[in-house]
Amino acid sequence: MGTFLEWVERISALAAPLAMGGLIAALALVLVARRWLFQVVGMAVMYFVVGVLHTQIIRPEVVLVKLLIGAVVCLALGAAGWTTAGADGGGRDNGAGGGDSEGAATPPRWRNLFRRLLRWSDDAPLRALALGAALLAAYAGSLRFPLPQVPALVGLACYLLGLVGLFLAGMAEEPLEVGLGLLVFLNGFDLFFGALEPSLVVAGLVGLVQFLMTLAVAYLALA
Amino acid sequence: MLSLIGIGLLLLTVIPTYILRRRRGVALLLAALVSAALGFGMALIPMDRTFVLWGRELAIGGGVTVFGRSILVGSLAQTALTFLFLIGAALFLLAWPLESGELYAPIGLGVLGLLAAALVVRPLVYAMLILELAVALSVLLLHGGVGGARYLTFCVLALPGPLVAHWLLDMYALTPDQTGLLSTASLLIGLSFALMLGLVPFHPWVPALARRESPLAVALIFSAVSGTVWFLLLDYLRTYPWLGQSPYWSSTLTVLGIGTAVIGGLLGTTRRGWGALLGYAVMLDTGMLVLALGRGEALGLELERAMMLTRTWGVLTMAAGLAAIGAGQKLAEPEVSPWGAVAAVAGLLSLAGFPPTVGFVSRWGLYRLLFQEQPLMVAALLLASVGPVVGFLRMLPVSLKSGIPARRAMTLTDLWLALASFGAVTLGLFPQFLIYR
Numbered sequence: 001m002g003t004f005l006e007w008v009e010r011i012s013a014l015a016a017p018l019a020m021g022g023l024i025a026a027l028a029l030v031l032v033a034r035r036w037l038f039q040v041v042g043m044a045v046m047y048f049v050v051g052v053l054h055t056q057i058i059r060p061e062v063v064l065v066k067l068l069i070g071a072v073v074c075l076a077l078g079a080a081g082w083t084t085a086g087a088d089g090g091g092r093d094n095g096a097g098g099g100d101s102e103g104a105a106t107p108p109r110w111r112n113l114f115r116r117l118l119r120w121s122d123d124a125p126l127r128a129l130a131l132g133a134a135l136l137a138a139y140a141g142s143l144r145f146p147l148p149q150v151p152a153l154v155g156l157a158c159y160l161l162g163l164v165g166l167f168l169a170g171m172a173e174e175p176l177e178v179g180l181g182l183l184v185f186l187n188g189f190d191l192f193f194g195a196l197e198p199s200l201v202v203a204g205l206v207g208l209v210q211f212l213m214t215l216a217v218a219y220l221a222l223a
Numbered sequence: 224m225l226s227l228i229g230i231g232l233l234l235l236t237v238i239p240t241y242i243l244r245r246r247r248g249v250a251l252l253l254a255a256l257v258s259a260a261l262g263f264g265m266a267l268i269p270m271d272r273t274f275v276l277w278g279r280e281l282a283i284g285g286g287v288t289v290f291g292r293s294i295l296v297g298s299l300a301q302t303a304l305t306f307l308f309l310i311g312a313a314l315f316l317l318a319w320p321l322e323s324g325e326l327y328a329p330i331g332l333g334v335l336g337l338l339a340a341a342l343v344v345r346p347l348v349y350a351m352l353i354l355e356l357a358v359a360l361s362v363l364l365l366h367g368g369v370g371g372a373r374y375l376t377f378c379v380l381a382l383p384g385p386l387v388a389h390w391l392l393d394m395y396a397l398t399p400d401q402t403g404l405l406s407t408a409s410l411l412i413g414l415s416f417a418l419m420l421g422l423v424p425f426h427p428w429v430p431a432l433a434r435r436e437s438p439l440a441v442a443l444i445f446s447a448v449s450g451t452v453w454f455l456l457l458d459y460l461r462t463y464p465w466l467g468q469s470p471y472w473s474s475t476l477t478v479l480g481i482g483t484a485v486i487g488g489l490l491g492t493t494r495r496g497w498g499a500l501l502g503y504a505v506m507l508d509t510g511m512l513v514l515a516l517g518r519g520e521a522l523g524l525e526l527e528r529a530m531m532l533t534r535t536w537g538v539l540t541m542a543a544g545l546a547a548i549g550a551g552q553k554l555a556e557p558e559v560s561p562w563g564a565v566a567a568v569a570g571l572l573s574l575a576g577f578p579p580t581v582g583f584v585s586r587w588g589l590y591r592l593l594f595q596e597q598p599l600m601v602a603a604l605l606l607a608s609v610g611p612v613v614g615f616l617r618m619l620p621v622s623l624k625s626g627i628p629a630r631r632a633m634t635l636t637d638l639w640l641a642l643a644s645f646g647a648v649t650l651g652l653f654p655q656f657l658i659y660r
Binding site: 169172175178179181182185186189193196197201202205206208209212213215216217219220221222223 | 348349352353355356359360362363365366367368369371372375376379380382383386387389390
C-alpha cells in the first residue's frame with residue numbers, strides 16, 4: 001500500500017500539467033464520441049486524472065477511496081451501457097449519421113462493429129465546439145475568479161469539469177448521458193470541495209451520492 | 224434518541240419489506256404500520272422524558288452523537304418528523320390498492336429513513352448530502368424517462384451551493400469584517416433551494432415529472448421530499464437568522480413566489496394531461512408557500528406550516544385519484560373509476576385553493592395577510608389559482624367520452640379515495656382540527 005501511495009504522489013508532482021491534457025482528452029471522449037464504450041473509457045480516464053489532481057490537495061488515502069468509488073461507478077456505467085446497447089439491437093446509435101440499407105448484404109459482425117465505432121454522430125461538430133467553448137470559459141473563469149484553497153491548475157480542472165458536465169447534461173437526450181454529465185459536474189465540484197472539507201466522511205458521502213446517482217440513471221436508461 | 228431509533232427502524236424494515244415484495248399488500252401494510260407508529264410516537268411521546276439504557280440515563284428527545292456528528296431533535300425537527308412519518312403511512316396505505324410496483328415499500332421506507340436522517344443530522348452540510356442520497360433513491364420509484372432525469376439534474380445542481388456556503392460561513396466566523404462572504408453564502412443557499420423547490424425559472428422538472436410518472440411515486444416526491452426541503456429551509460433560517468434579515472430577502476421571495484404561482488397558473492390552463500395538471504397545481508402552491516415565507520414574521524411562518532399540511536393533503540388526494548383512473552400508466556383507455564375522478568378533482572381544487580376544500584383555508588390566511596398592502600398581487604394570485612381549474616374544465620369533455628360507468632360495488636380502493644376526498648372537504652369546512660390546535 002505504502003509503495004502505491006508513494007507512486008501516486010510522485011505521479012501527482014510530476015504530471016499535473018500532463019494530467020490536464022489527459023483530462024481534456026477524456027472529456028472529449030465523453031462529450032463528443034457518444035458511444036457508450038468510448039464514454040465509459042473516457043469516464044475511467046477522467047476519474048484517474050481527477051484522482052491524480054486530488055493528490056495535490058488531499059491525503060493519498062482519501063484519494064484511494066475516491067479512485068475506488070470511480071472504478072465502481074465506471075463498472076456500473078459500463079454494465080448499463082452494454083445492456084442499453086443490447087436492448088437497442090446491437091449498439092446505441094445516438095444520432096449517428098449514415099446507416100446501412102435494409103436490403104444490403106449483412107457485413108461480418110466485427111466489420112459492422114468497427115464501422116459503427118468509427119462513425120461520427122451528426123452533432124459531433126457542435127459538441128466539439130461546446131468543448132472548445134467550455135475550455136475557453138474555464139480558462140477565463142480560472143483567471144478572473146480563481147478558486148480559493150486550490151492550485152491554479154486544479155482550479156482550471158474544476159471549472160472545466162463543471163462546465164463540460166453542464167453542457168453534457170444539457171445536450172443529452174437519454175438518461176444515461178444526463179447521468180454522465182452530472183457525474184462529470186460532481187467530479188469538478190468534488191475536486192474543489194475536497195480542498196475545503198478534506199474529511200473522510202464527506203468524501204464517502206459524496207462518493208455514495210455518485211454511486212446512487214449512477215444506479216438511478218442506469219435504472220432510468222433501462223426502465 | 225427516539226429519532227435515531229426511528230431512523231434505524233425504518234431502514235431495518237427495508238429488509239423484510241424487500242423479502243416480502245412479492246406479497247405487495249403485506250409489505251405495504253408493514254411499512255404503513257411502522258411509519259404510522261413512528262409518526263404517532265413522535266407526536267405523542269414527551270421529548271423530555273428520560274429512560275435508563277445500560278446504566279446510562281438518556282432523554283427521549285436528547286441529542287446523540289454518531290461518528291462524531293450530532294443528531295438533534297428540536298421542536299421544528301419533531302414537527303417535521305411527525306409530518307414525514309405520517310405522510311409515509313398515508314402513502315403506503317394508498318399504494319396498497321393503487322400502486323403496482325413491487326419495490327414501492329422498501330424503496331419508500333429507504334427514502335423516508337434518509338429524509339428523516341437529513342432532518343436531524345447536524346451540521347447542515349451533512350443534511351444536504353443525505354438529502355441528495357434520498358433524491359437519488361427516490362428516482363428508483365419512477366418509470367424512467369425525461370421527468371426523472373430532469374428531477375435528478377436539478378437536485379444534483381443544487382448540491383454545491385449549501386456545501387460551499389457552509390465553508391464560507393466558517394470563513395466569516397474567522398474574518399467577520401468580510402461581509403461579502405455572507406452575501407455569497409445567501410446567494411448560494413437561495414439558488415440551491417430554488418432549484419430543489421422548482422421555483423421559476425428552475426421549474427421544468429416539476430410538470431415533466433408529474434406528467435409521465437406513476438402518481439404515487441410523484442406524490443412521495445412532491446410531499447415527503449419537497450416537505451423535507453421546506454423544513455430544511457426553515458431550519459437554515461433558524462440557524463442563520465441573518466439570511467431572512469437581508470434587505471433583498473423579502474423582495475426576492477415575493478418576485479420568485481409570484482412568478483412561480485403565475486407561471487404555474489398560466490401553464491395550468493393548457494391541456495397536457497392529468498399528470499401535468501398536478502405538476503402545475505404544485506407549482507402554483509409552491510409560489511404561494513414562497514410568498515408566505517417572504518413575509519418573514521411569525522404569522523407568515525405559522526401560515527407556511529399550515530400551507531404545507533394542506534398542500535400535502537391536496538397532493539396525496541389528487542395523486543390517489545390519478546392512480547385510480549390510470550394516469551401515468553400509459554393505458555390505451557383510461558380506467559373507469561368514479562371515486563378516482565372525485566379524488567382527483569377534490570385534490571386539484573384543494574391545490575388551487577378553491578373553497579370549501581382544505582387548500583382554501585391556508586390560502587385565505589395568505590390573501591388576508593397580503594391584501595392590505597398589495598391588493599393587486601392578491602388579484603394576480605386569485606387569477607393564477609383559476610388556471611389549473613380552467614385546464615381541468617378543458618380536459619373534461621375528453622375525460623367524459625369514456626361514458627358513464629355501470630353500477631358496481633364499492634371496493635376498498637373506492638373507500639380510500641372517498642375518505643381522502645371527504646377529508647379534503649371536511650377539513651376545509653372545519654379547519655380548526657388542522658391548524659388552530
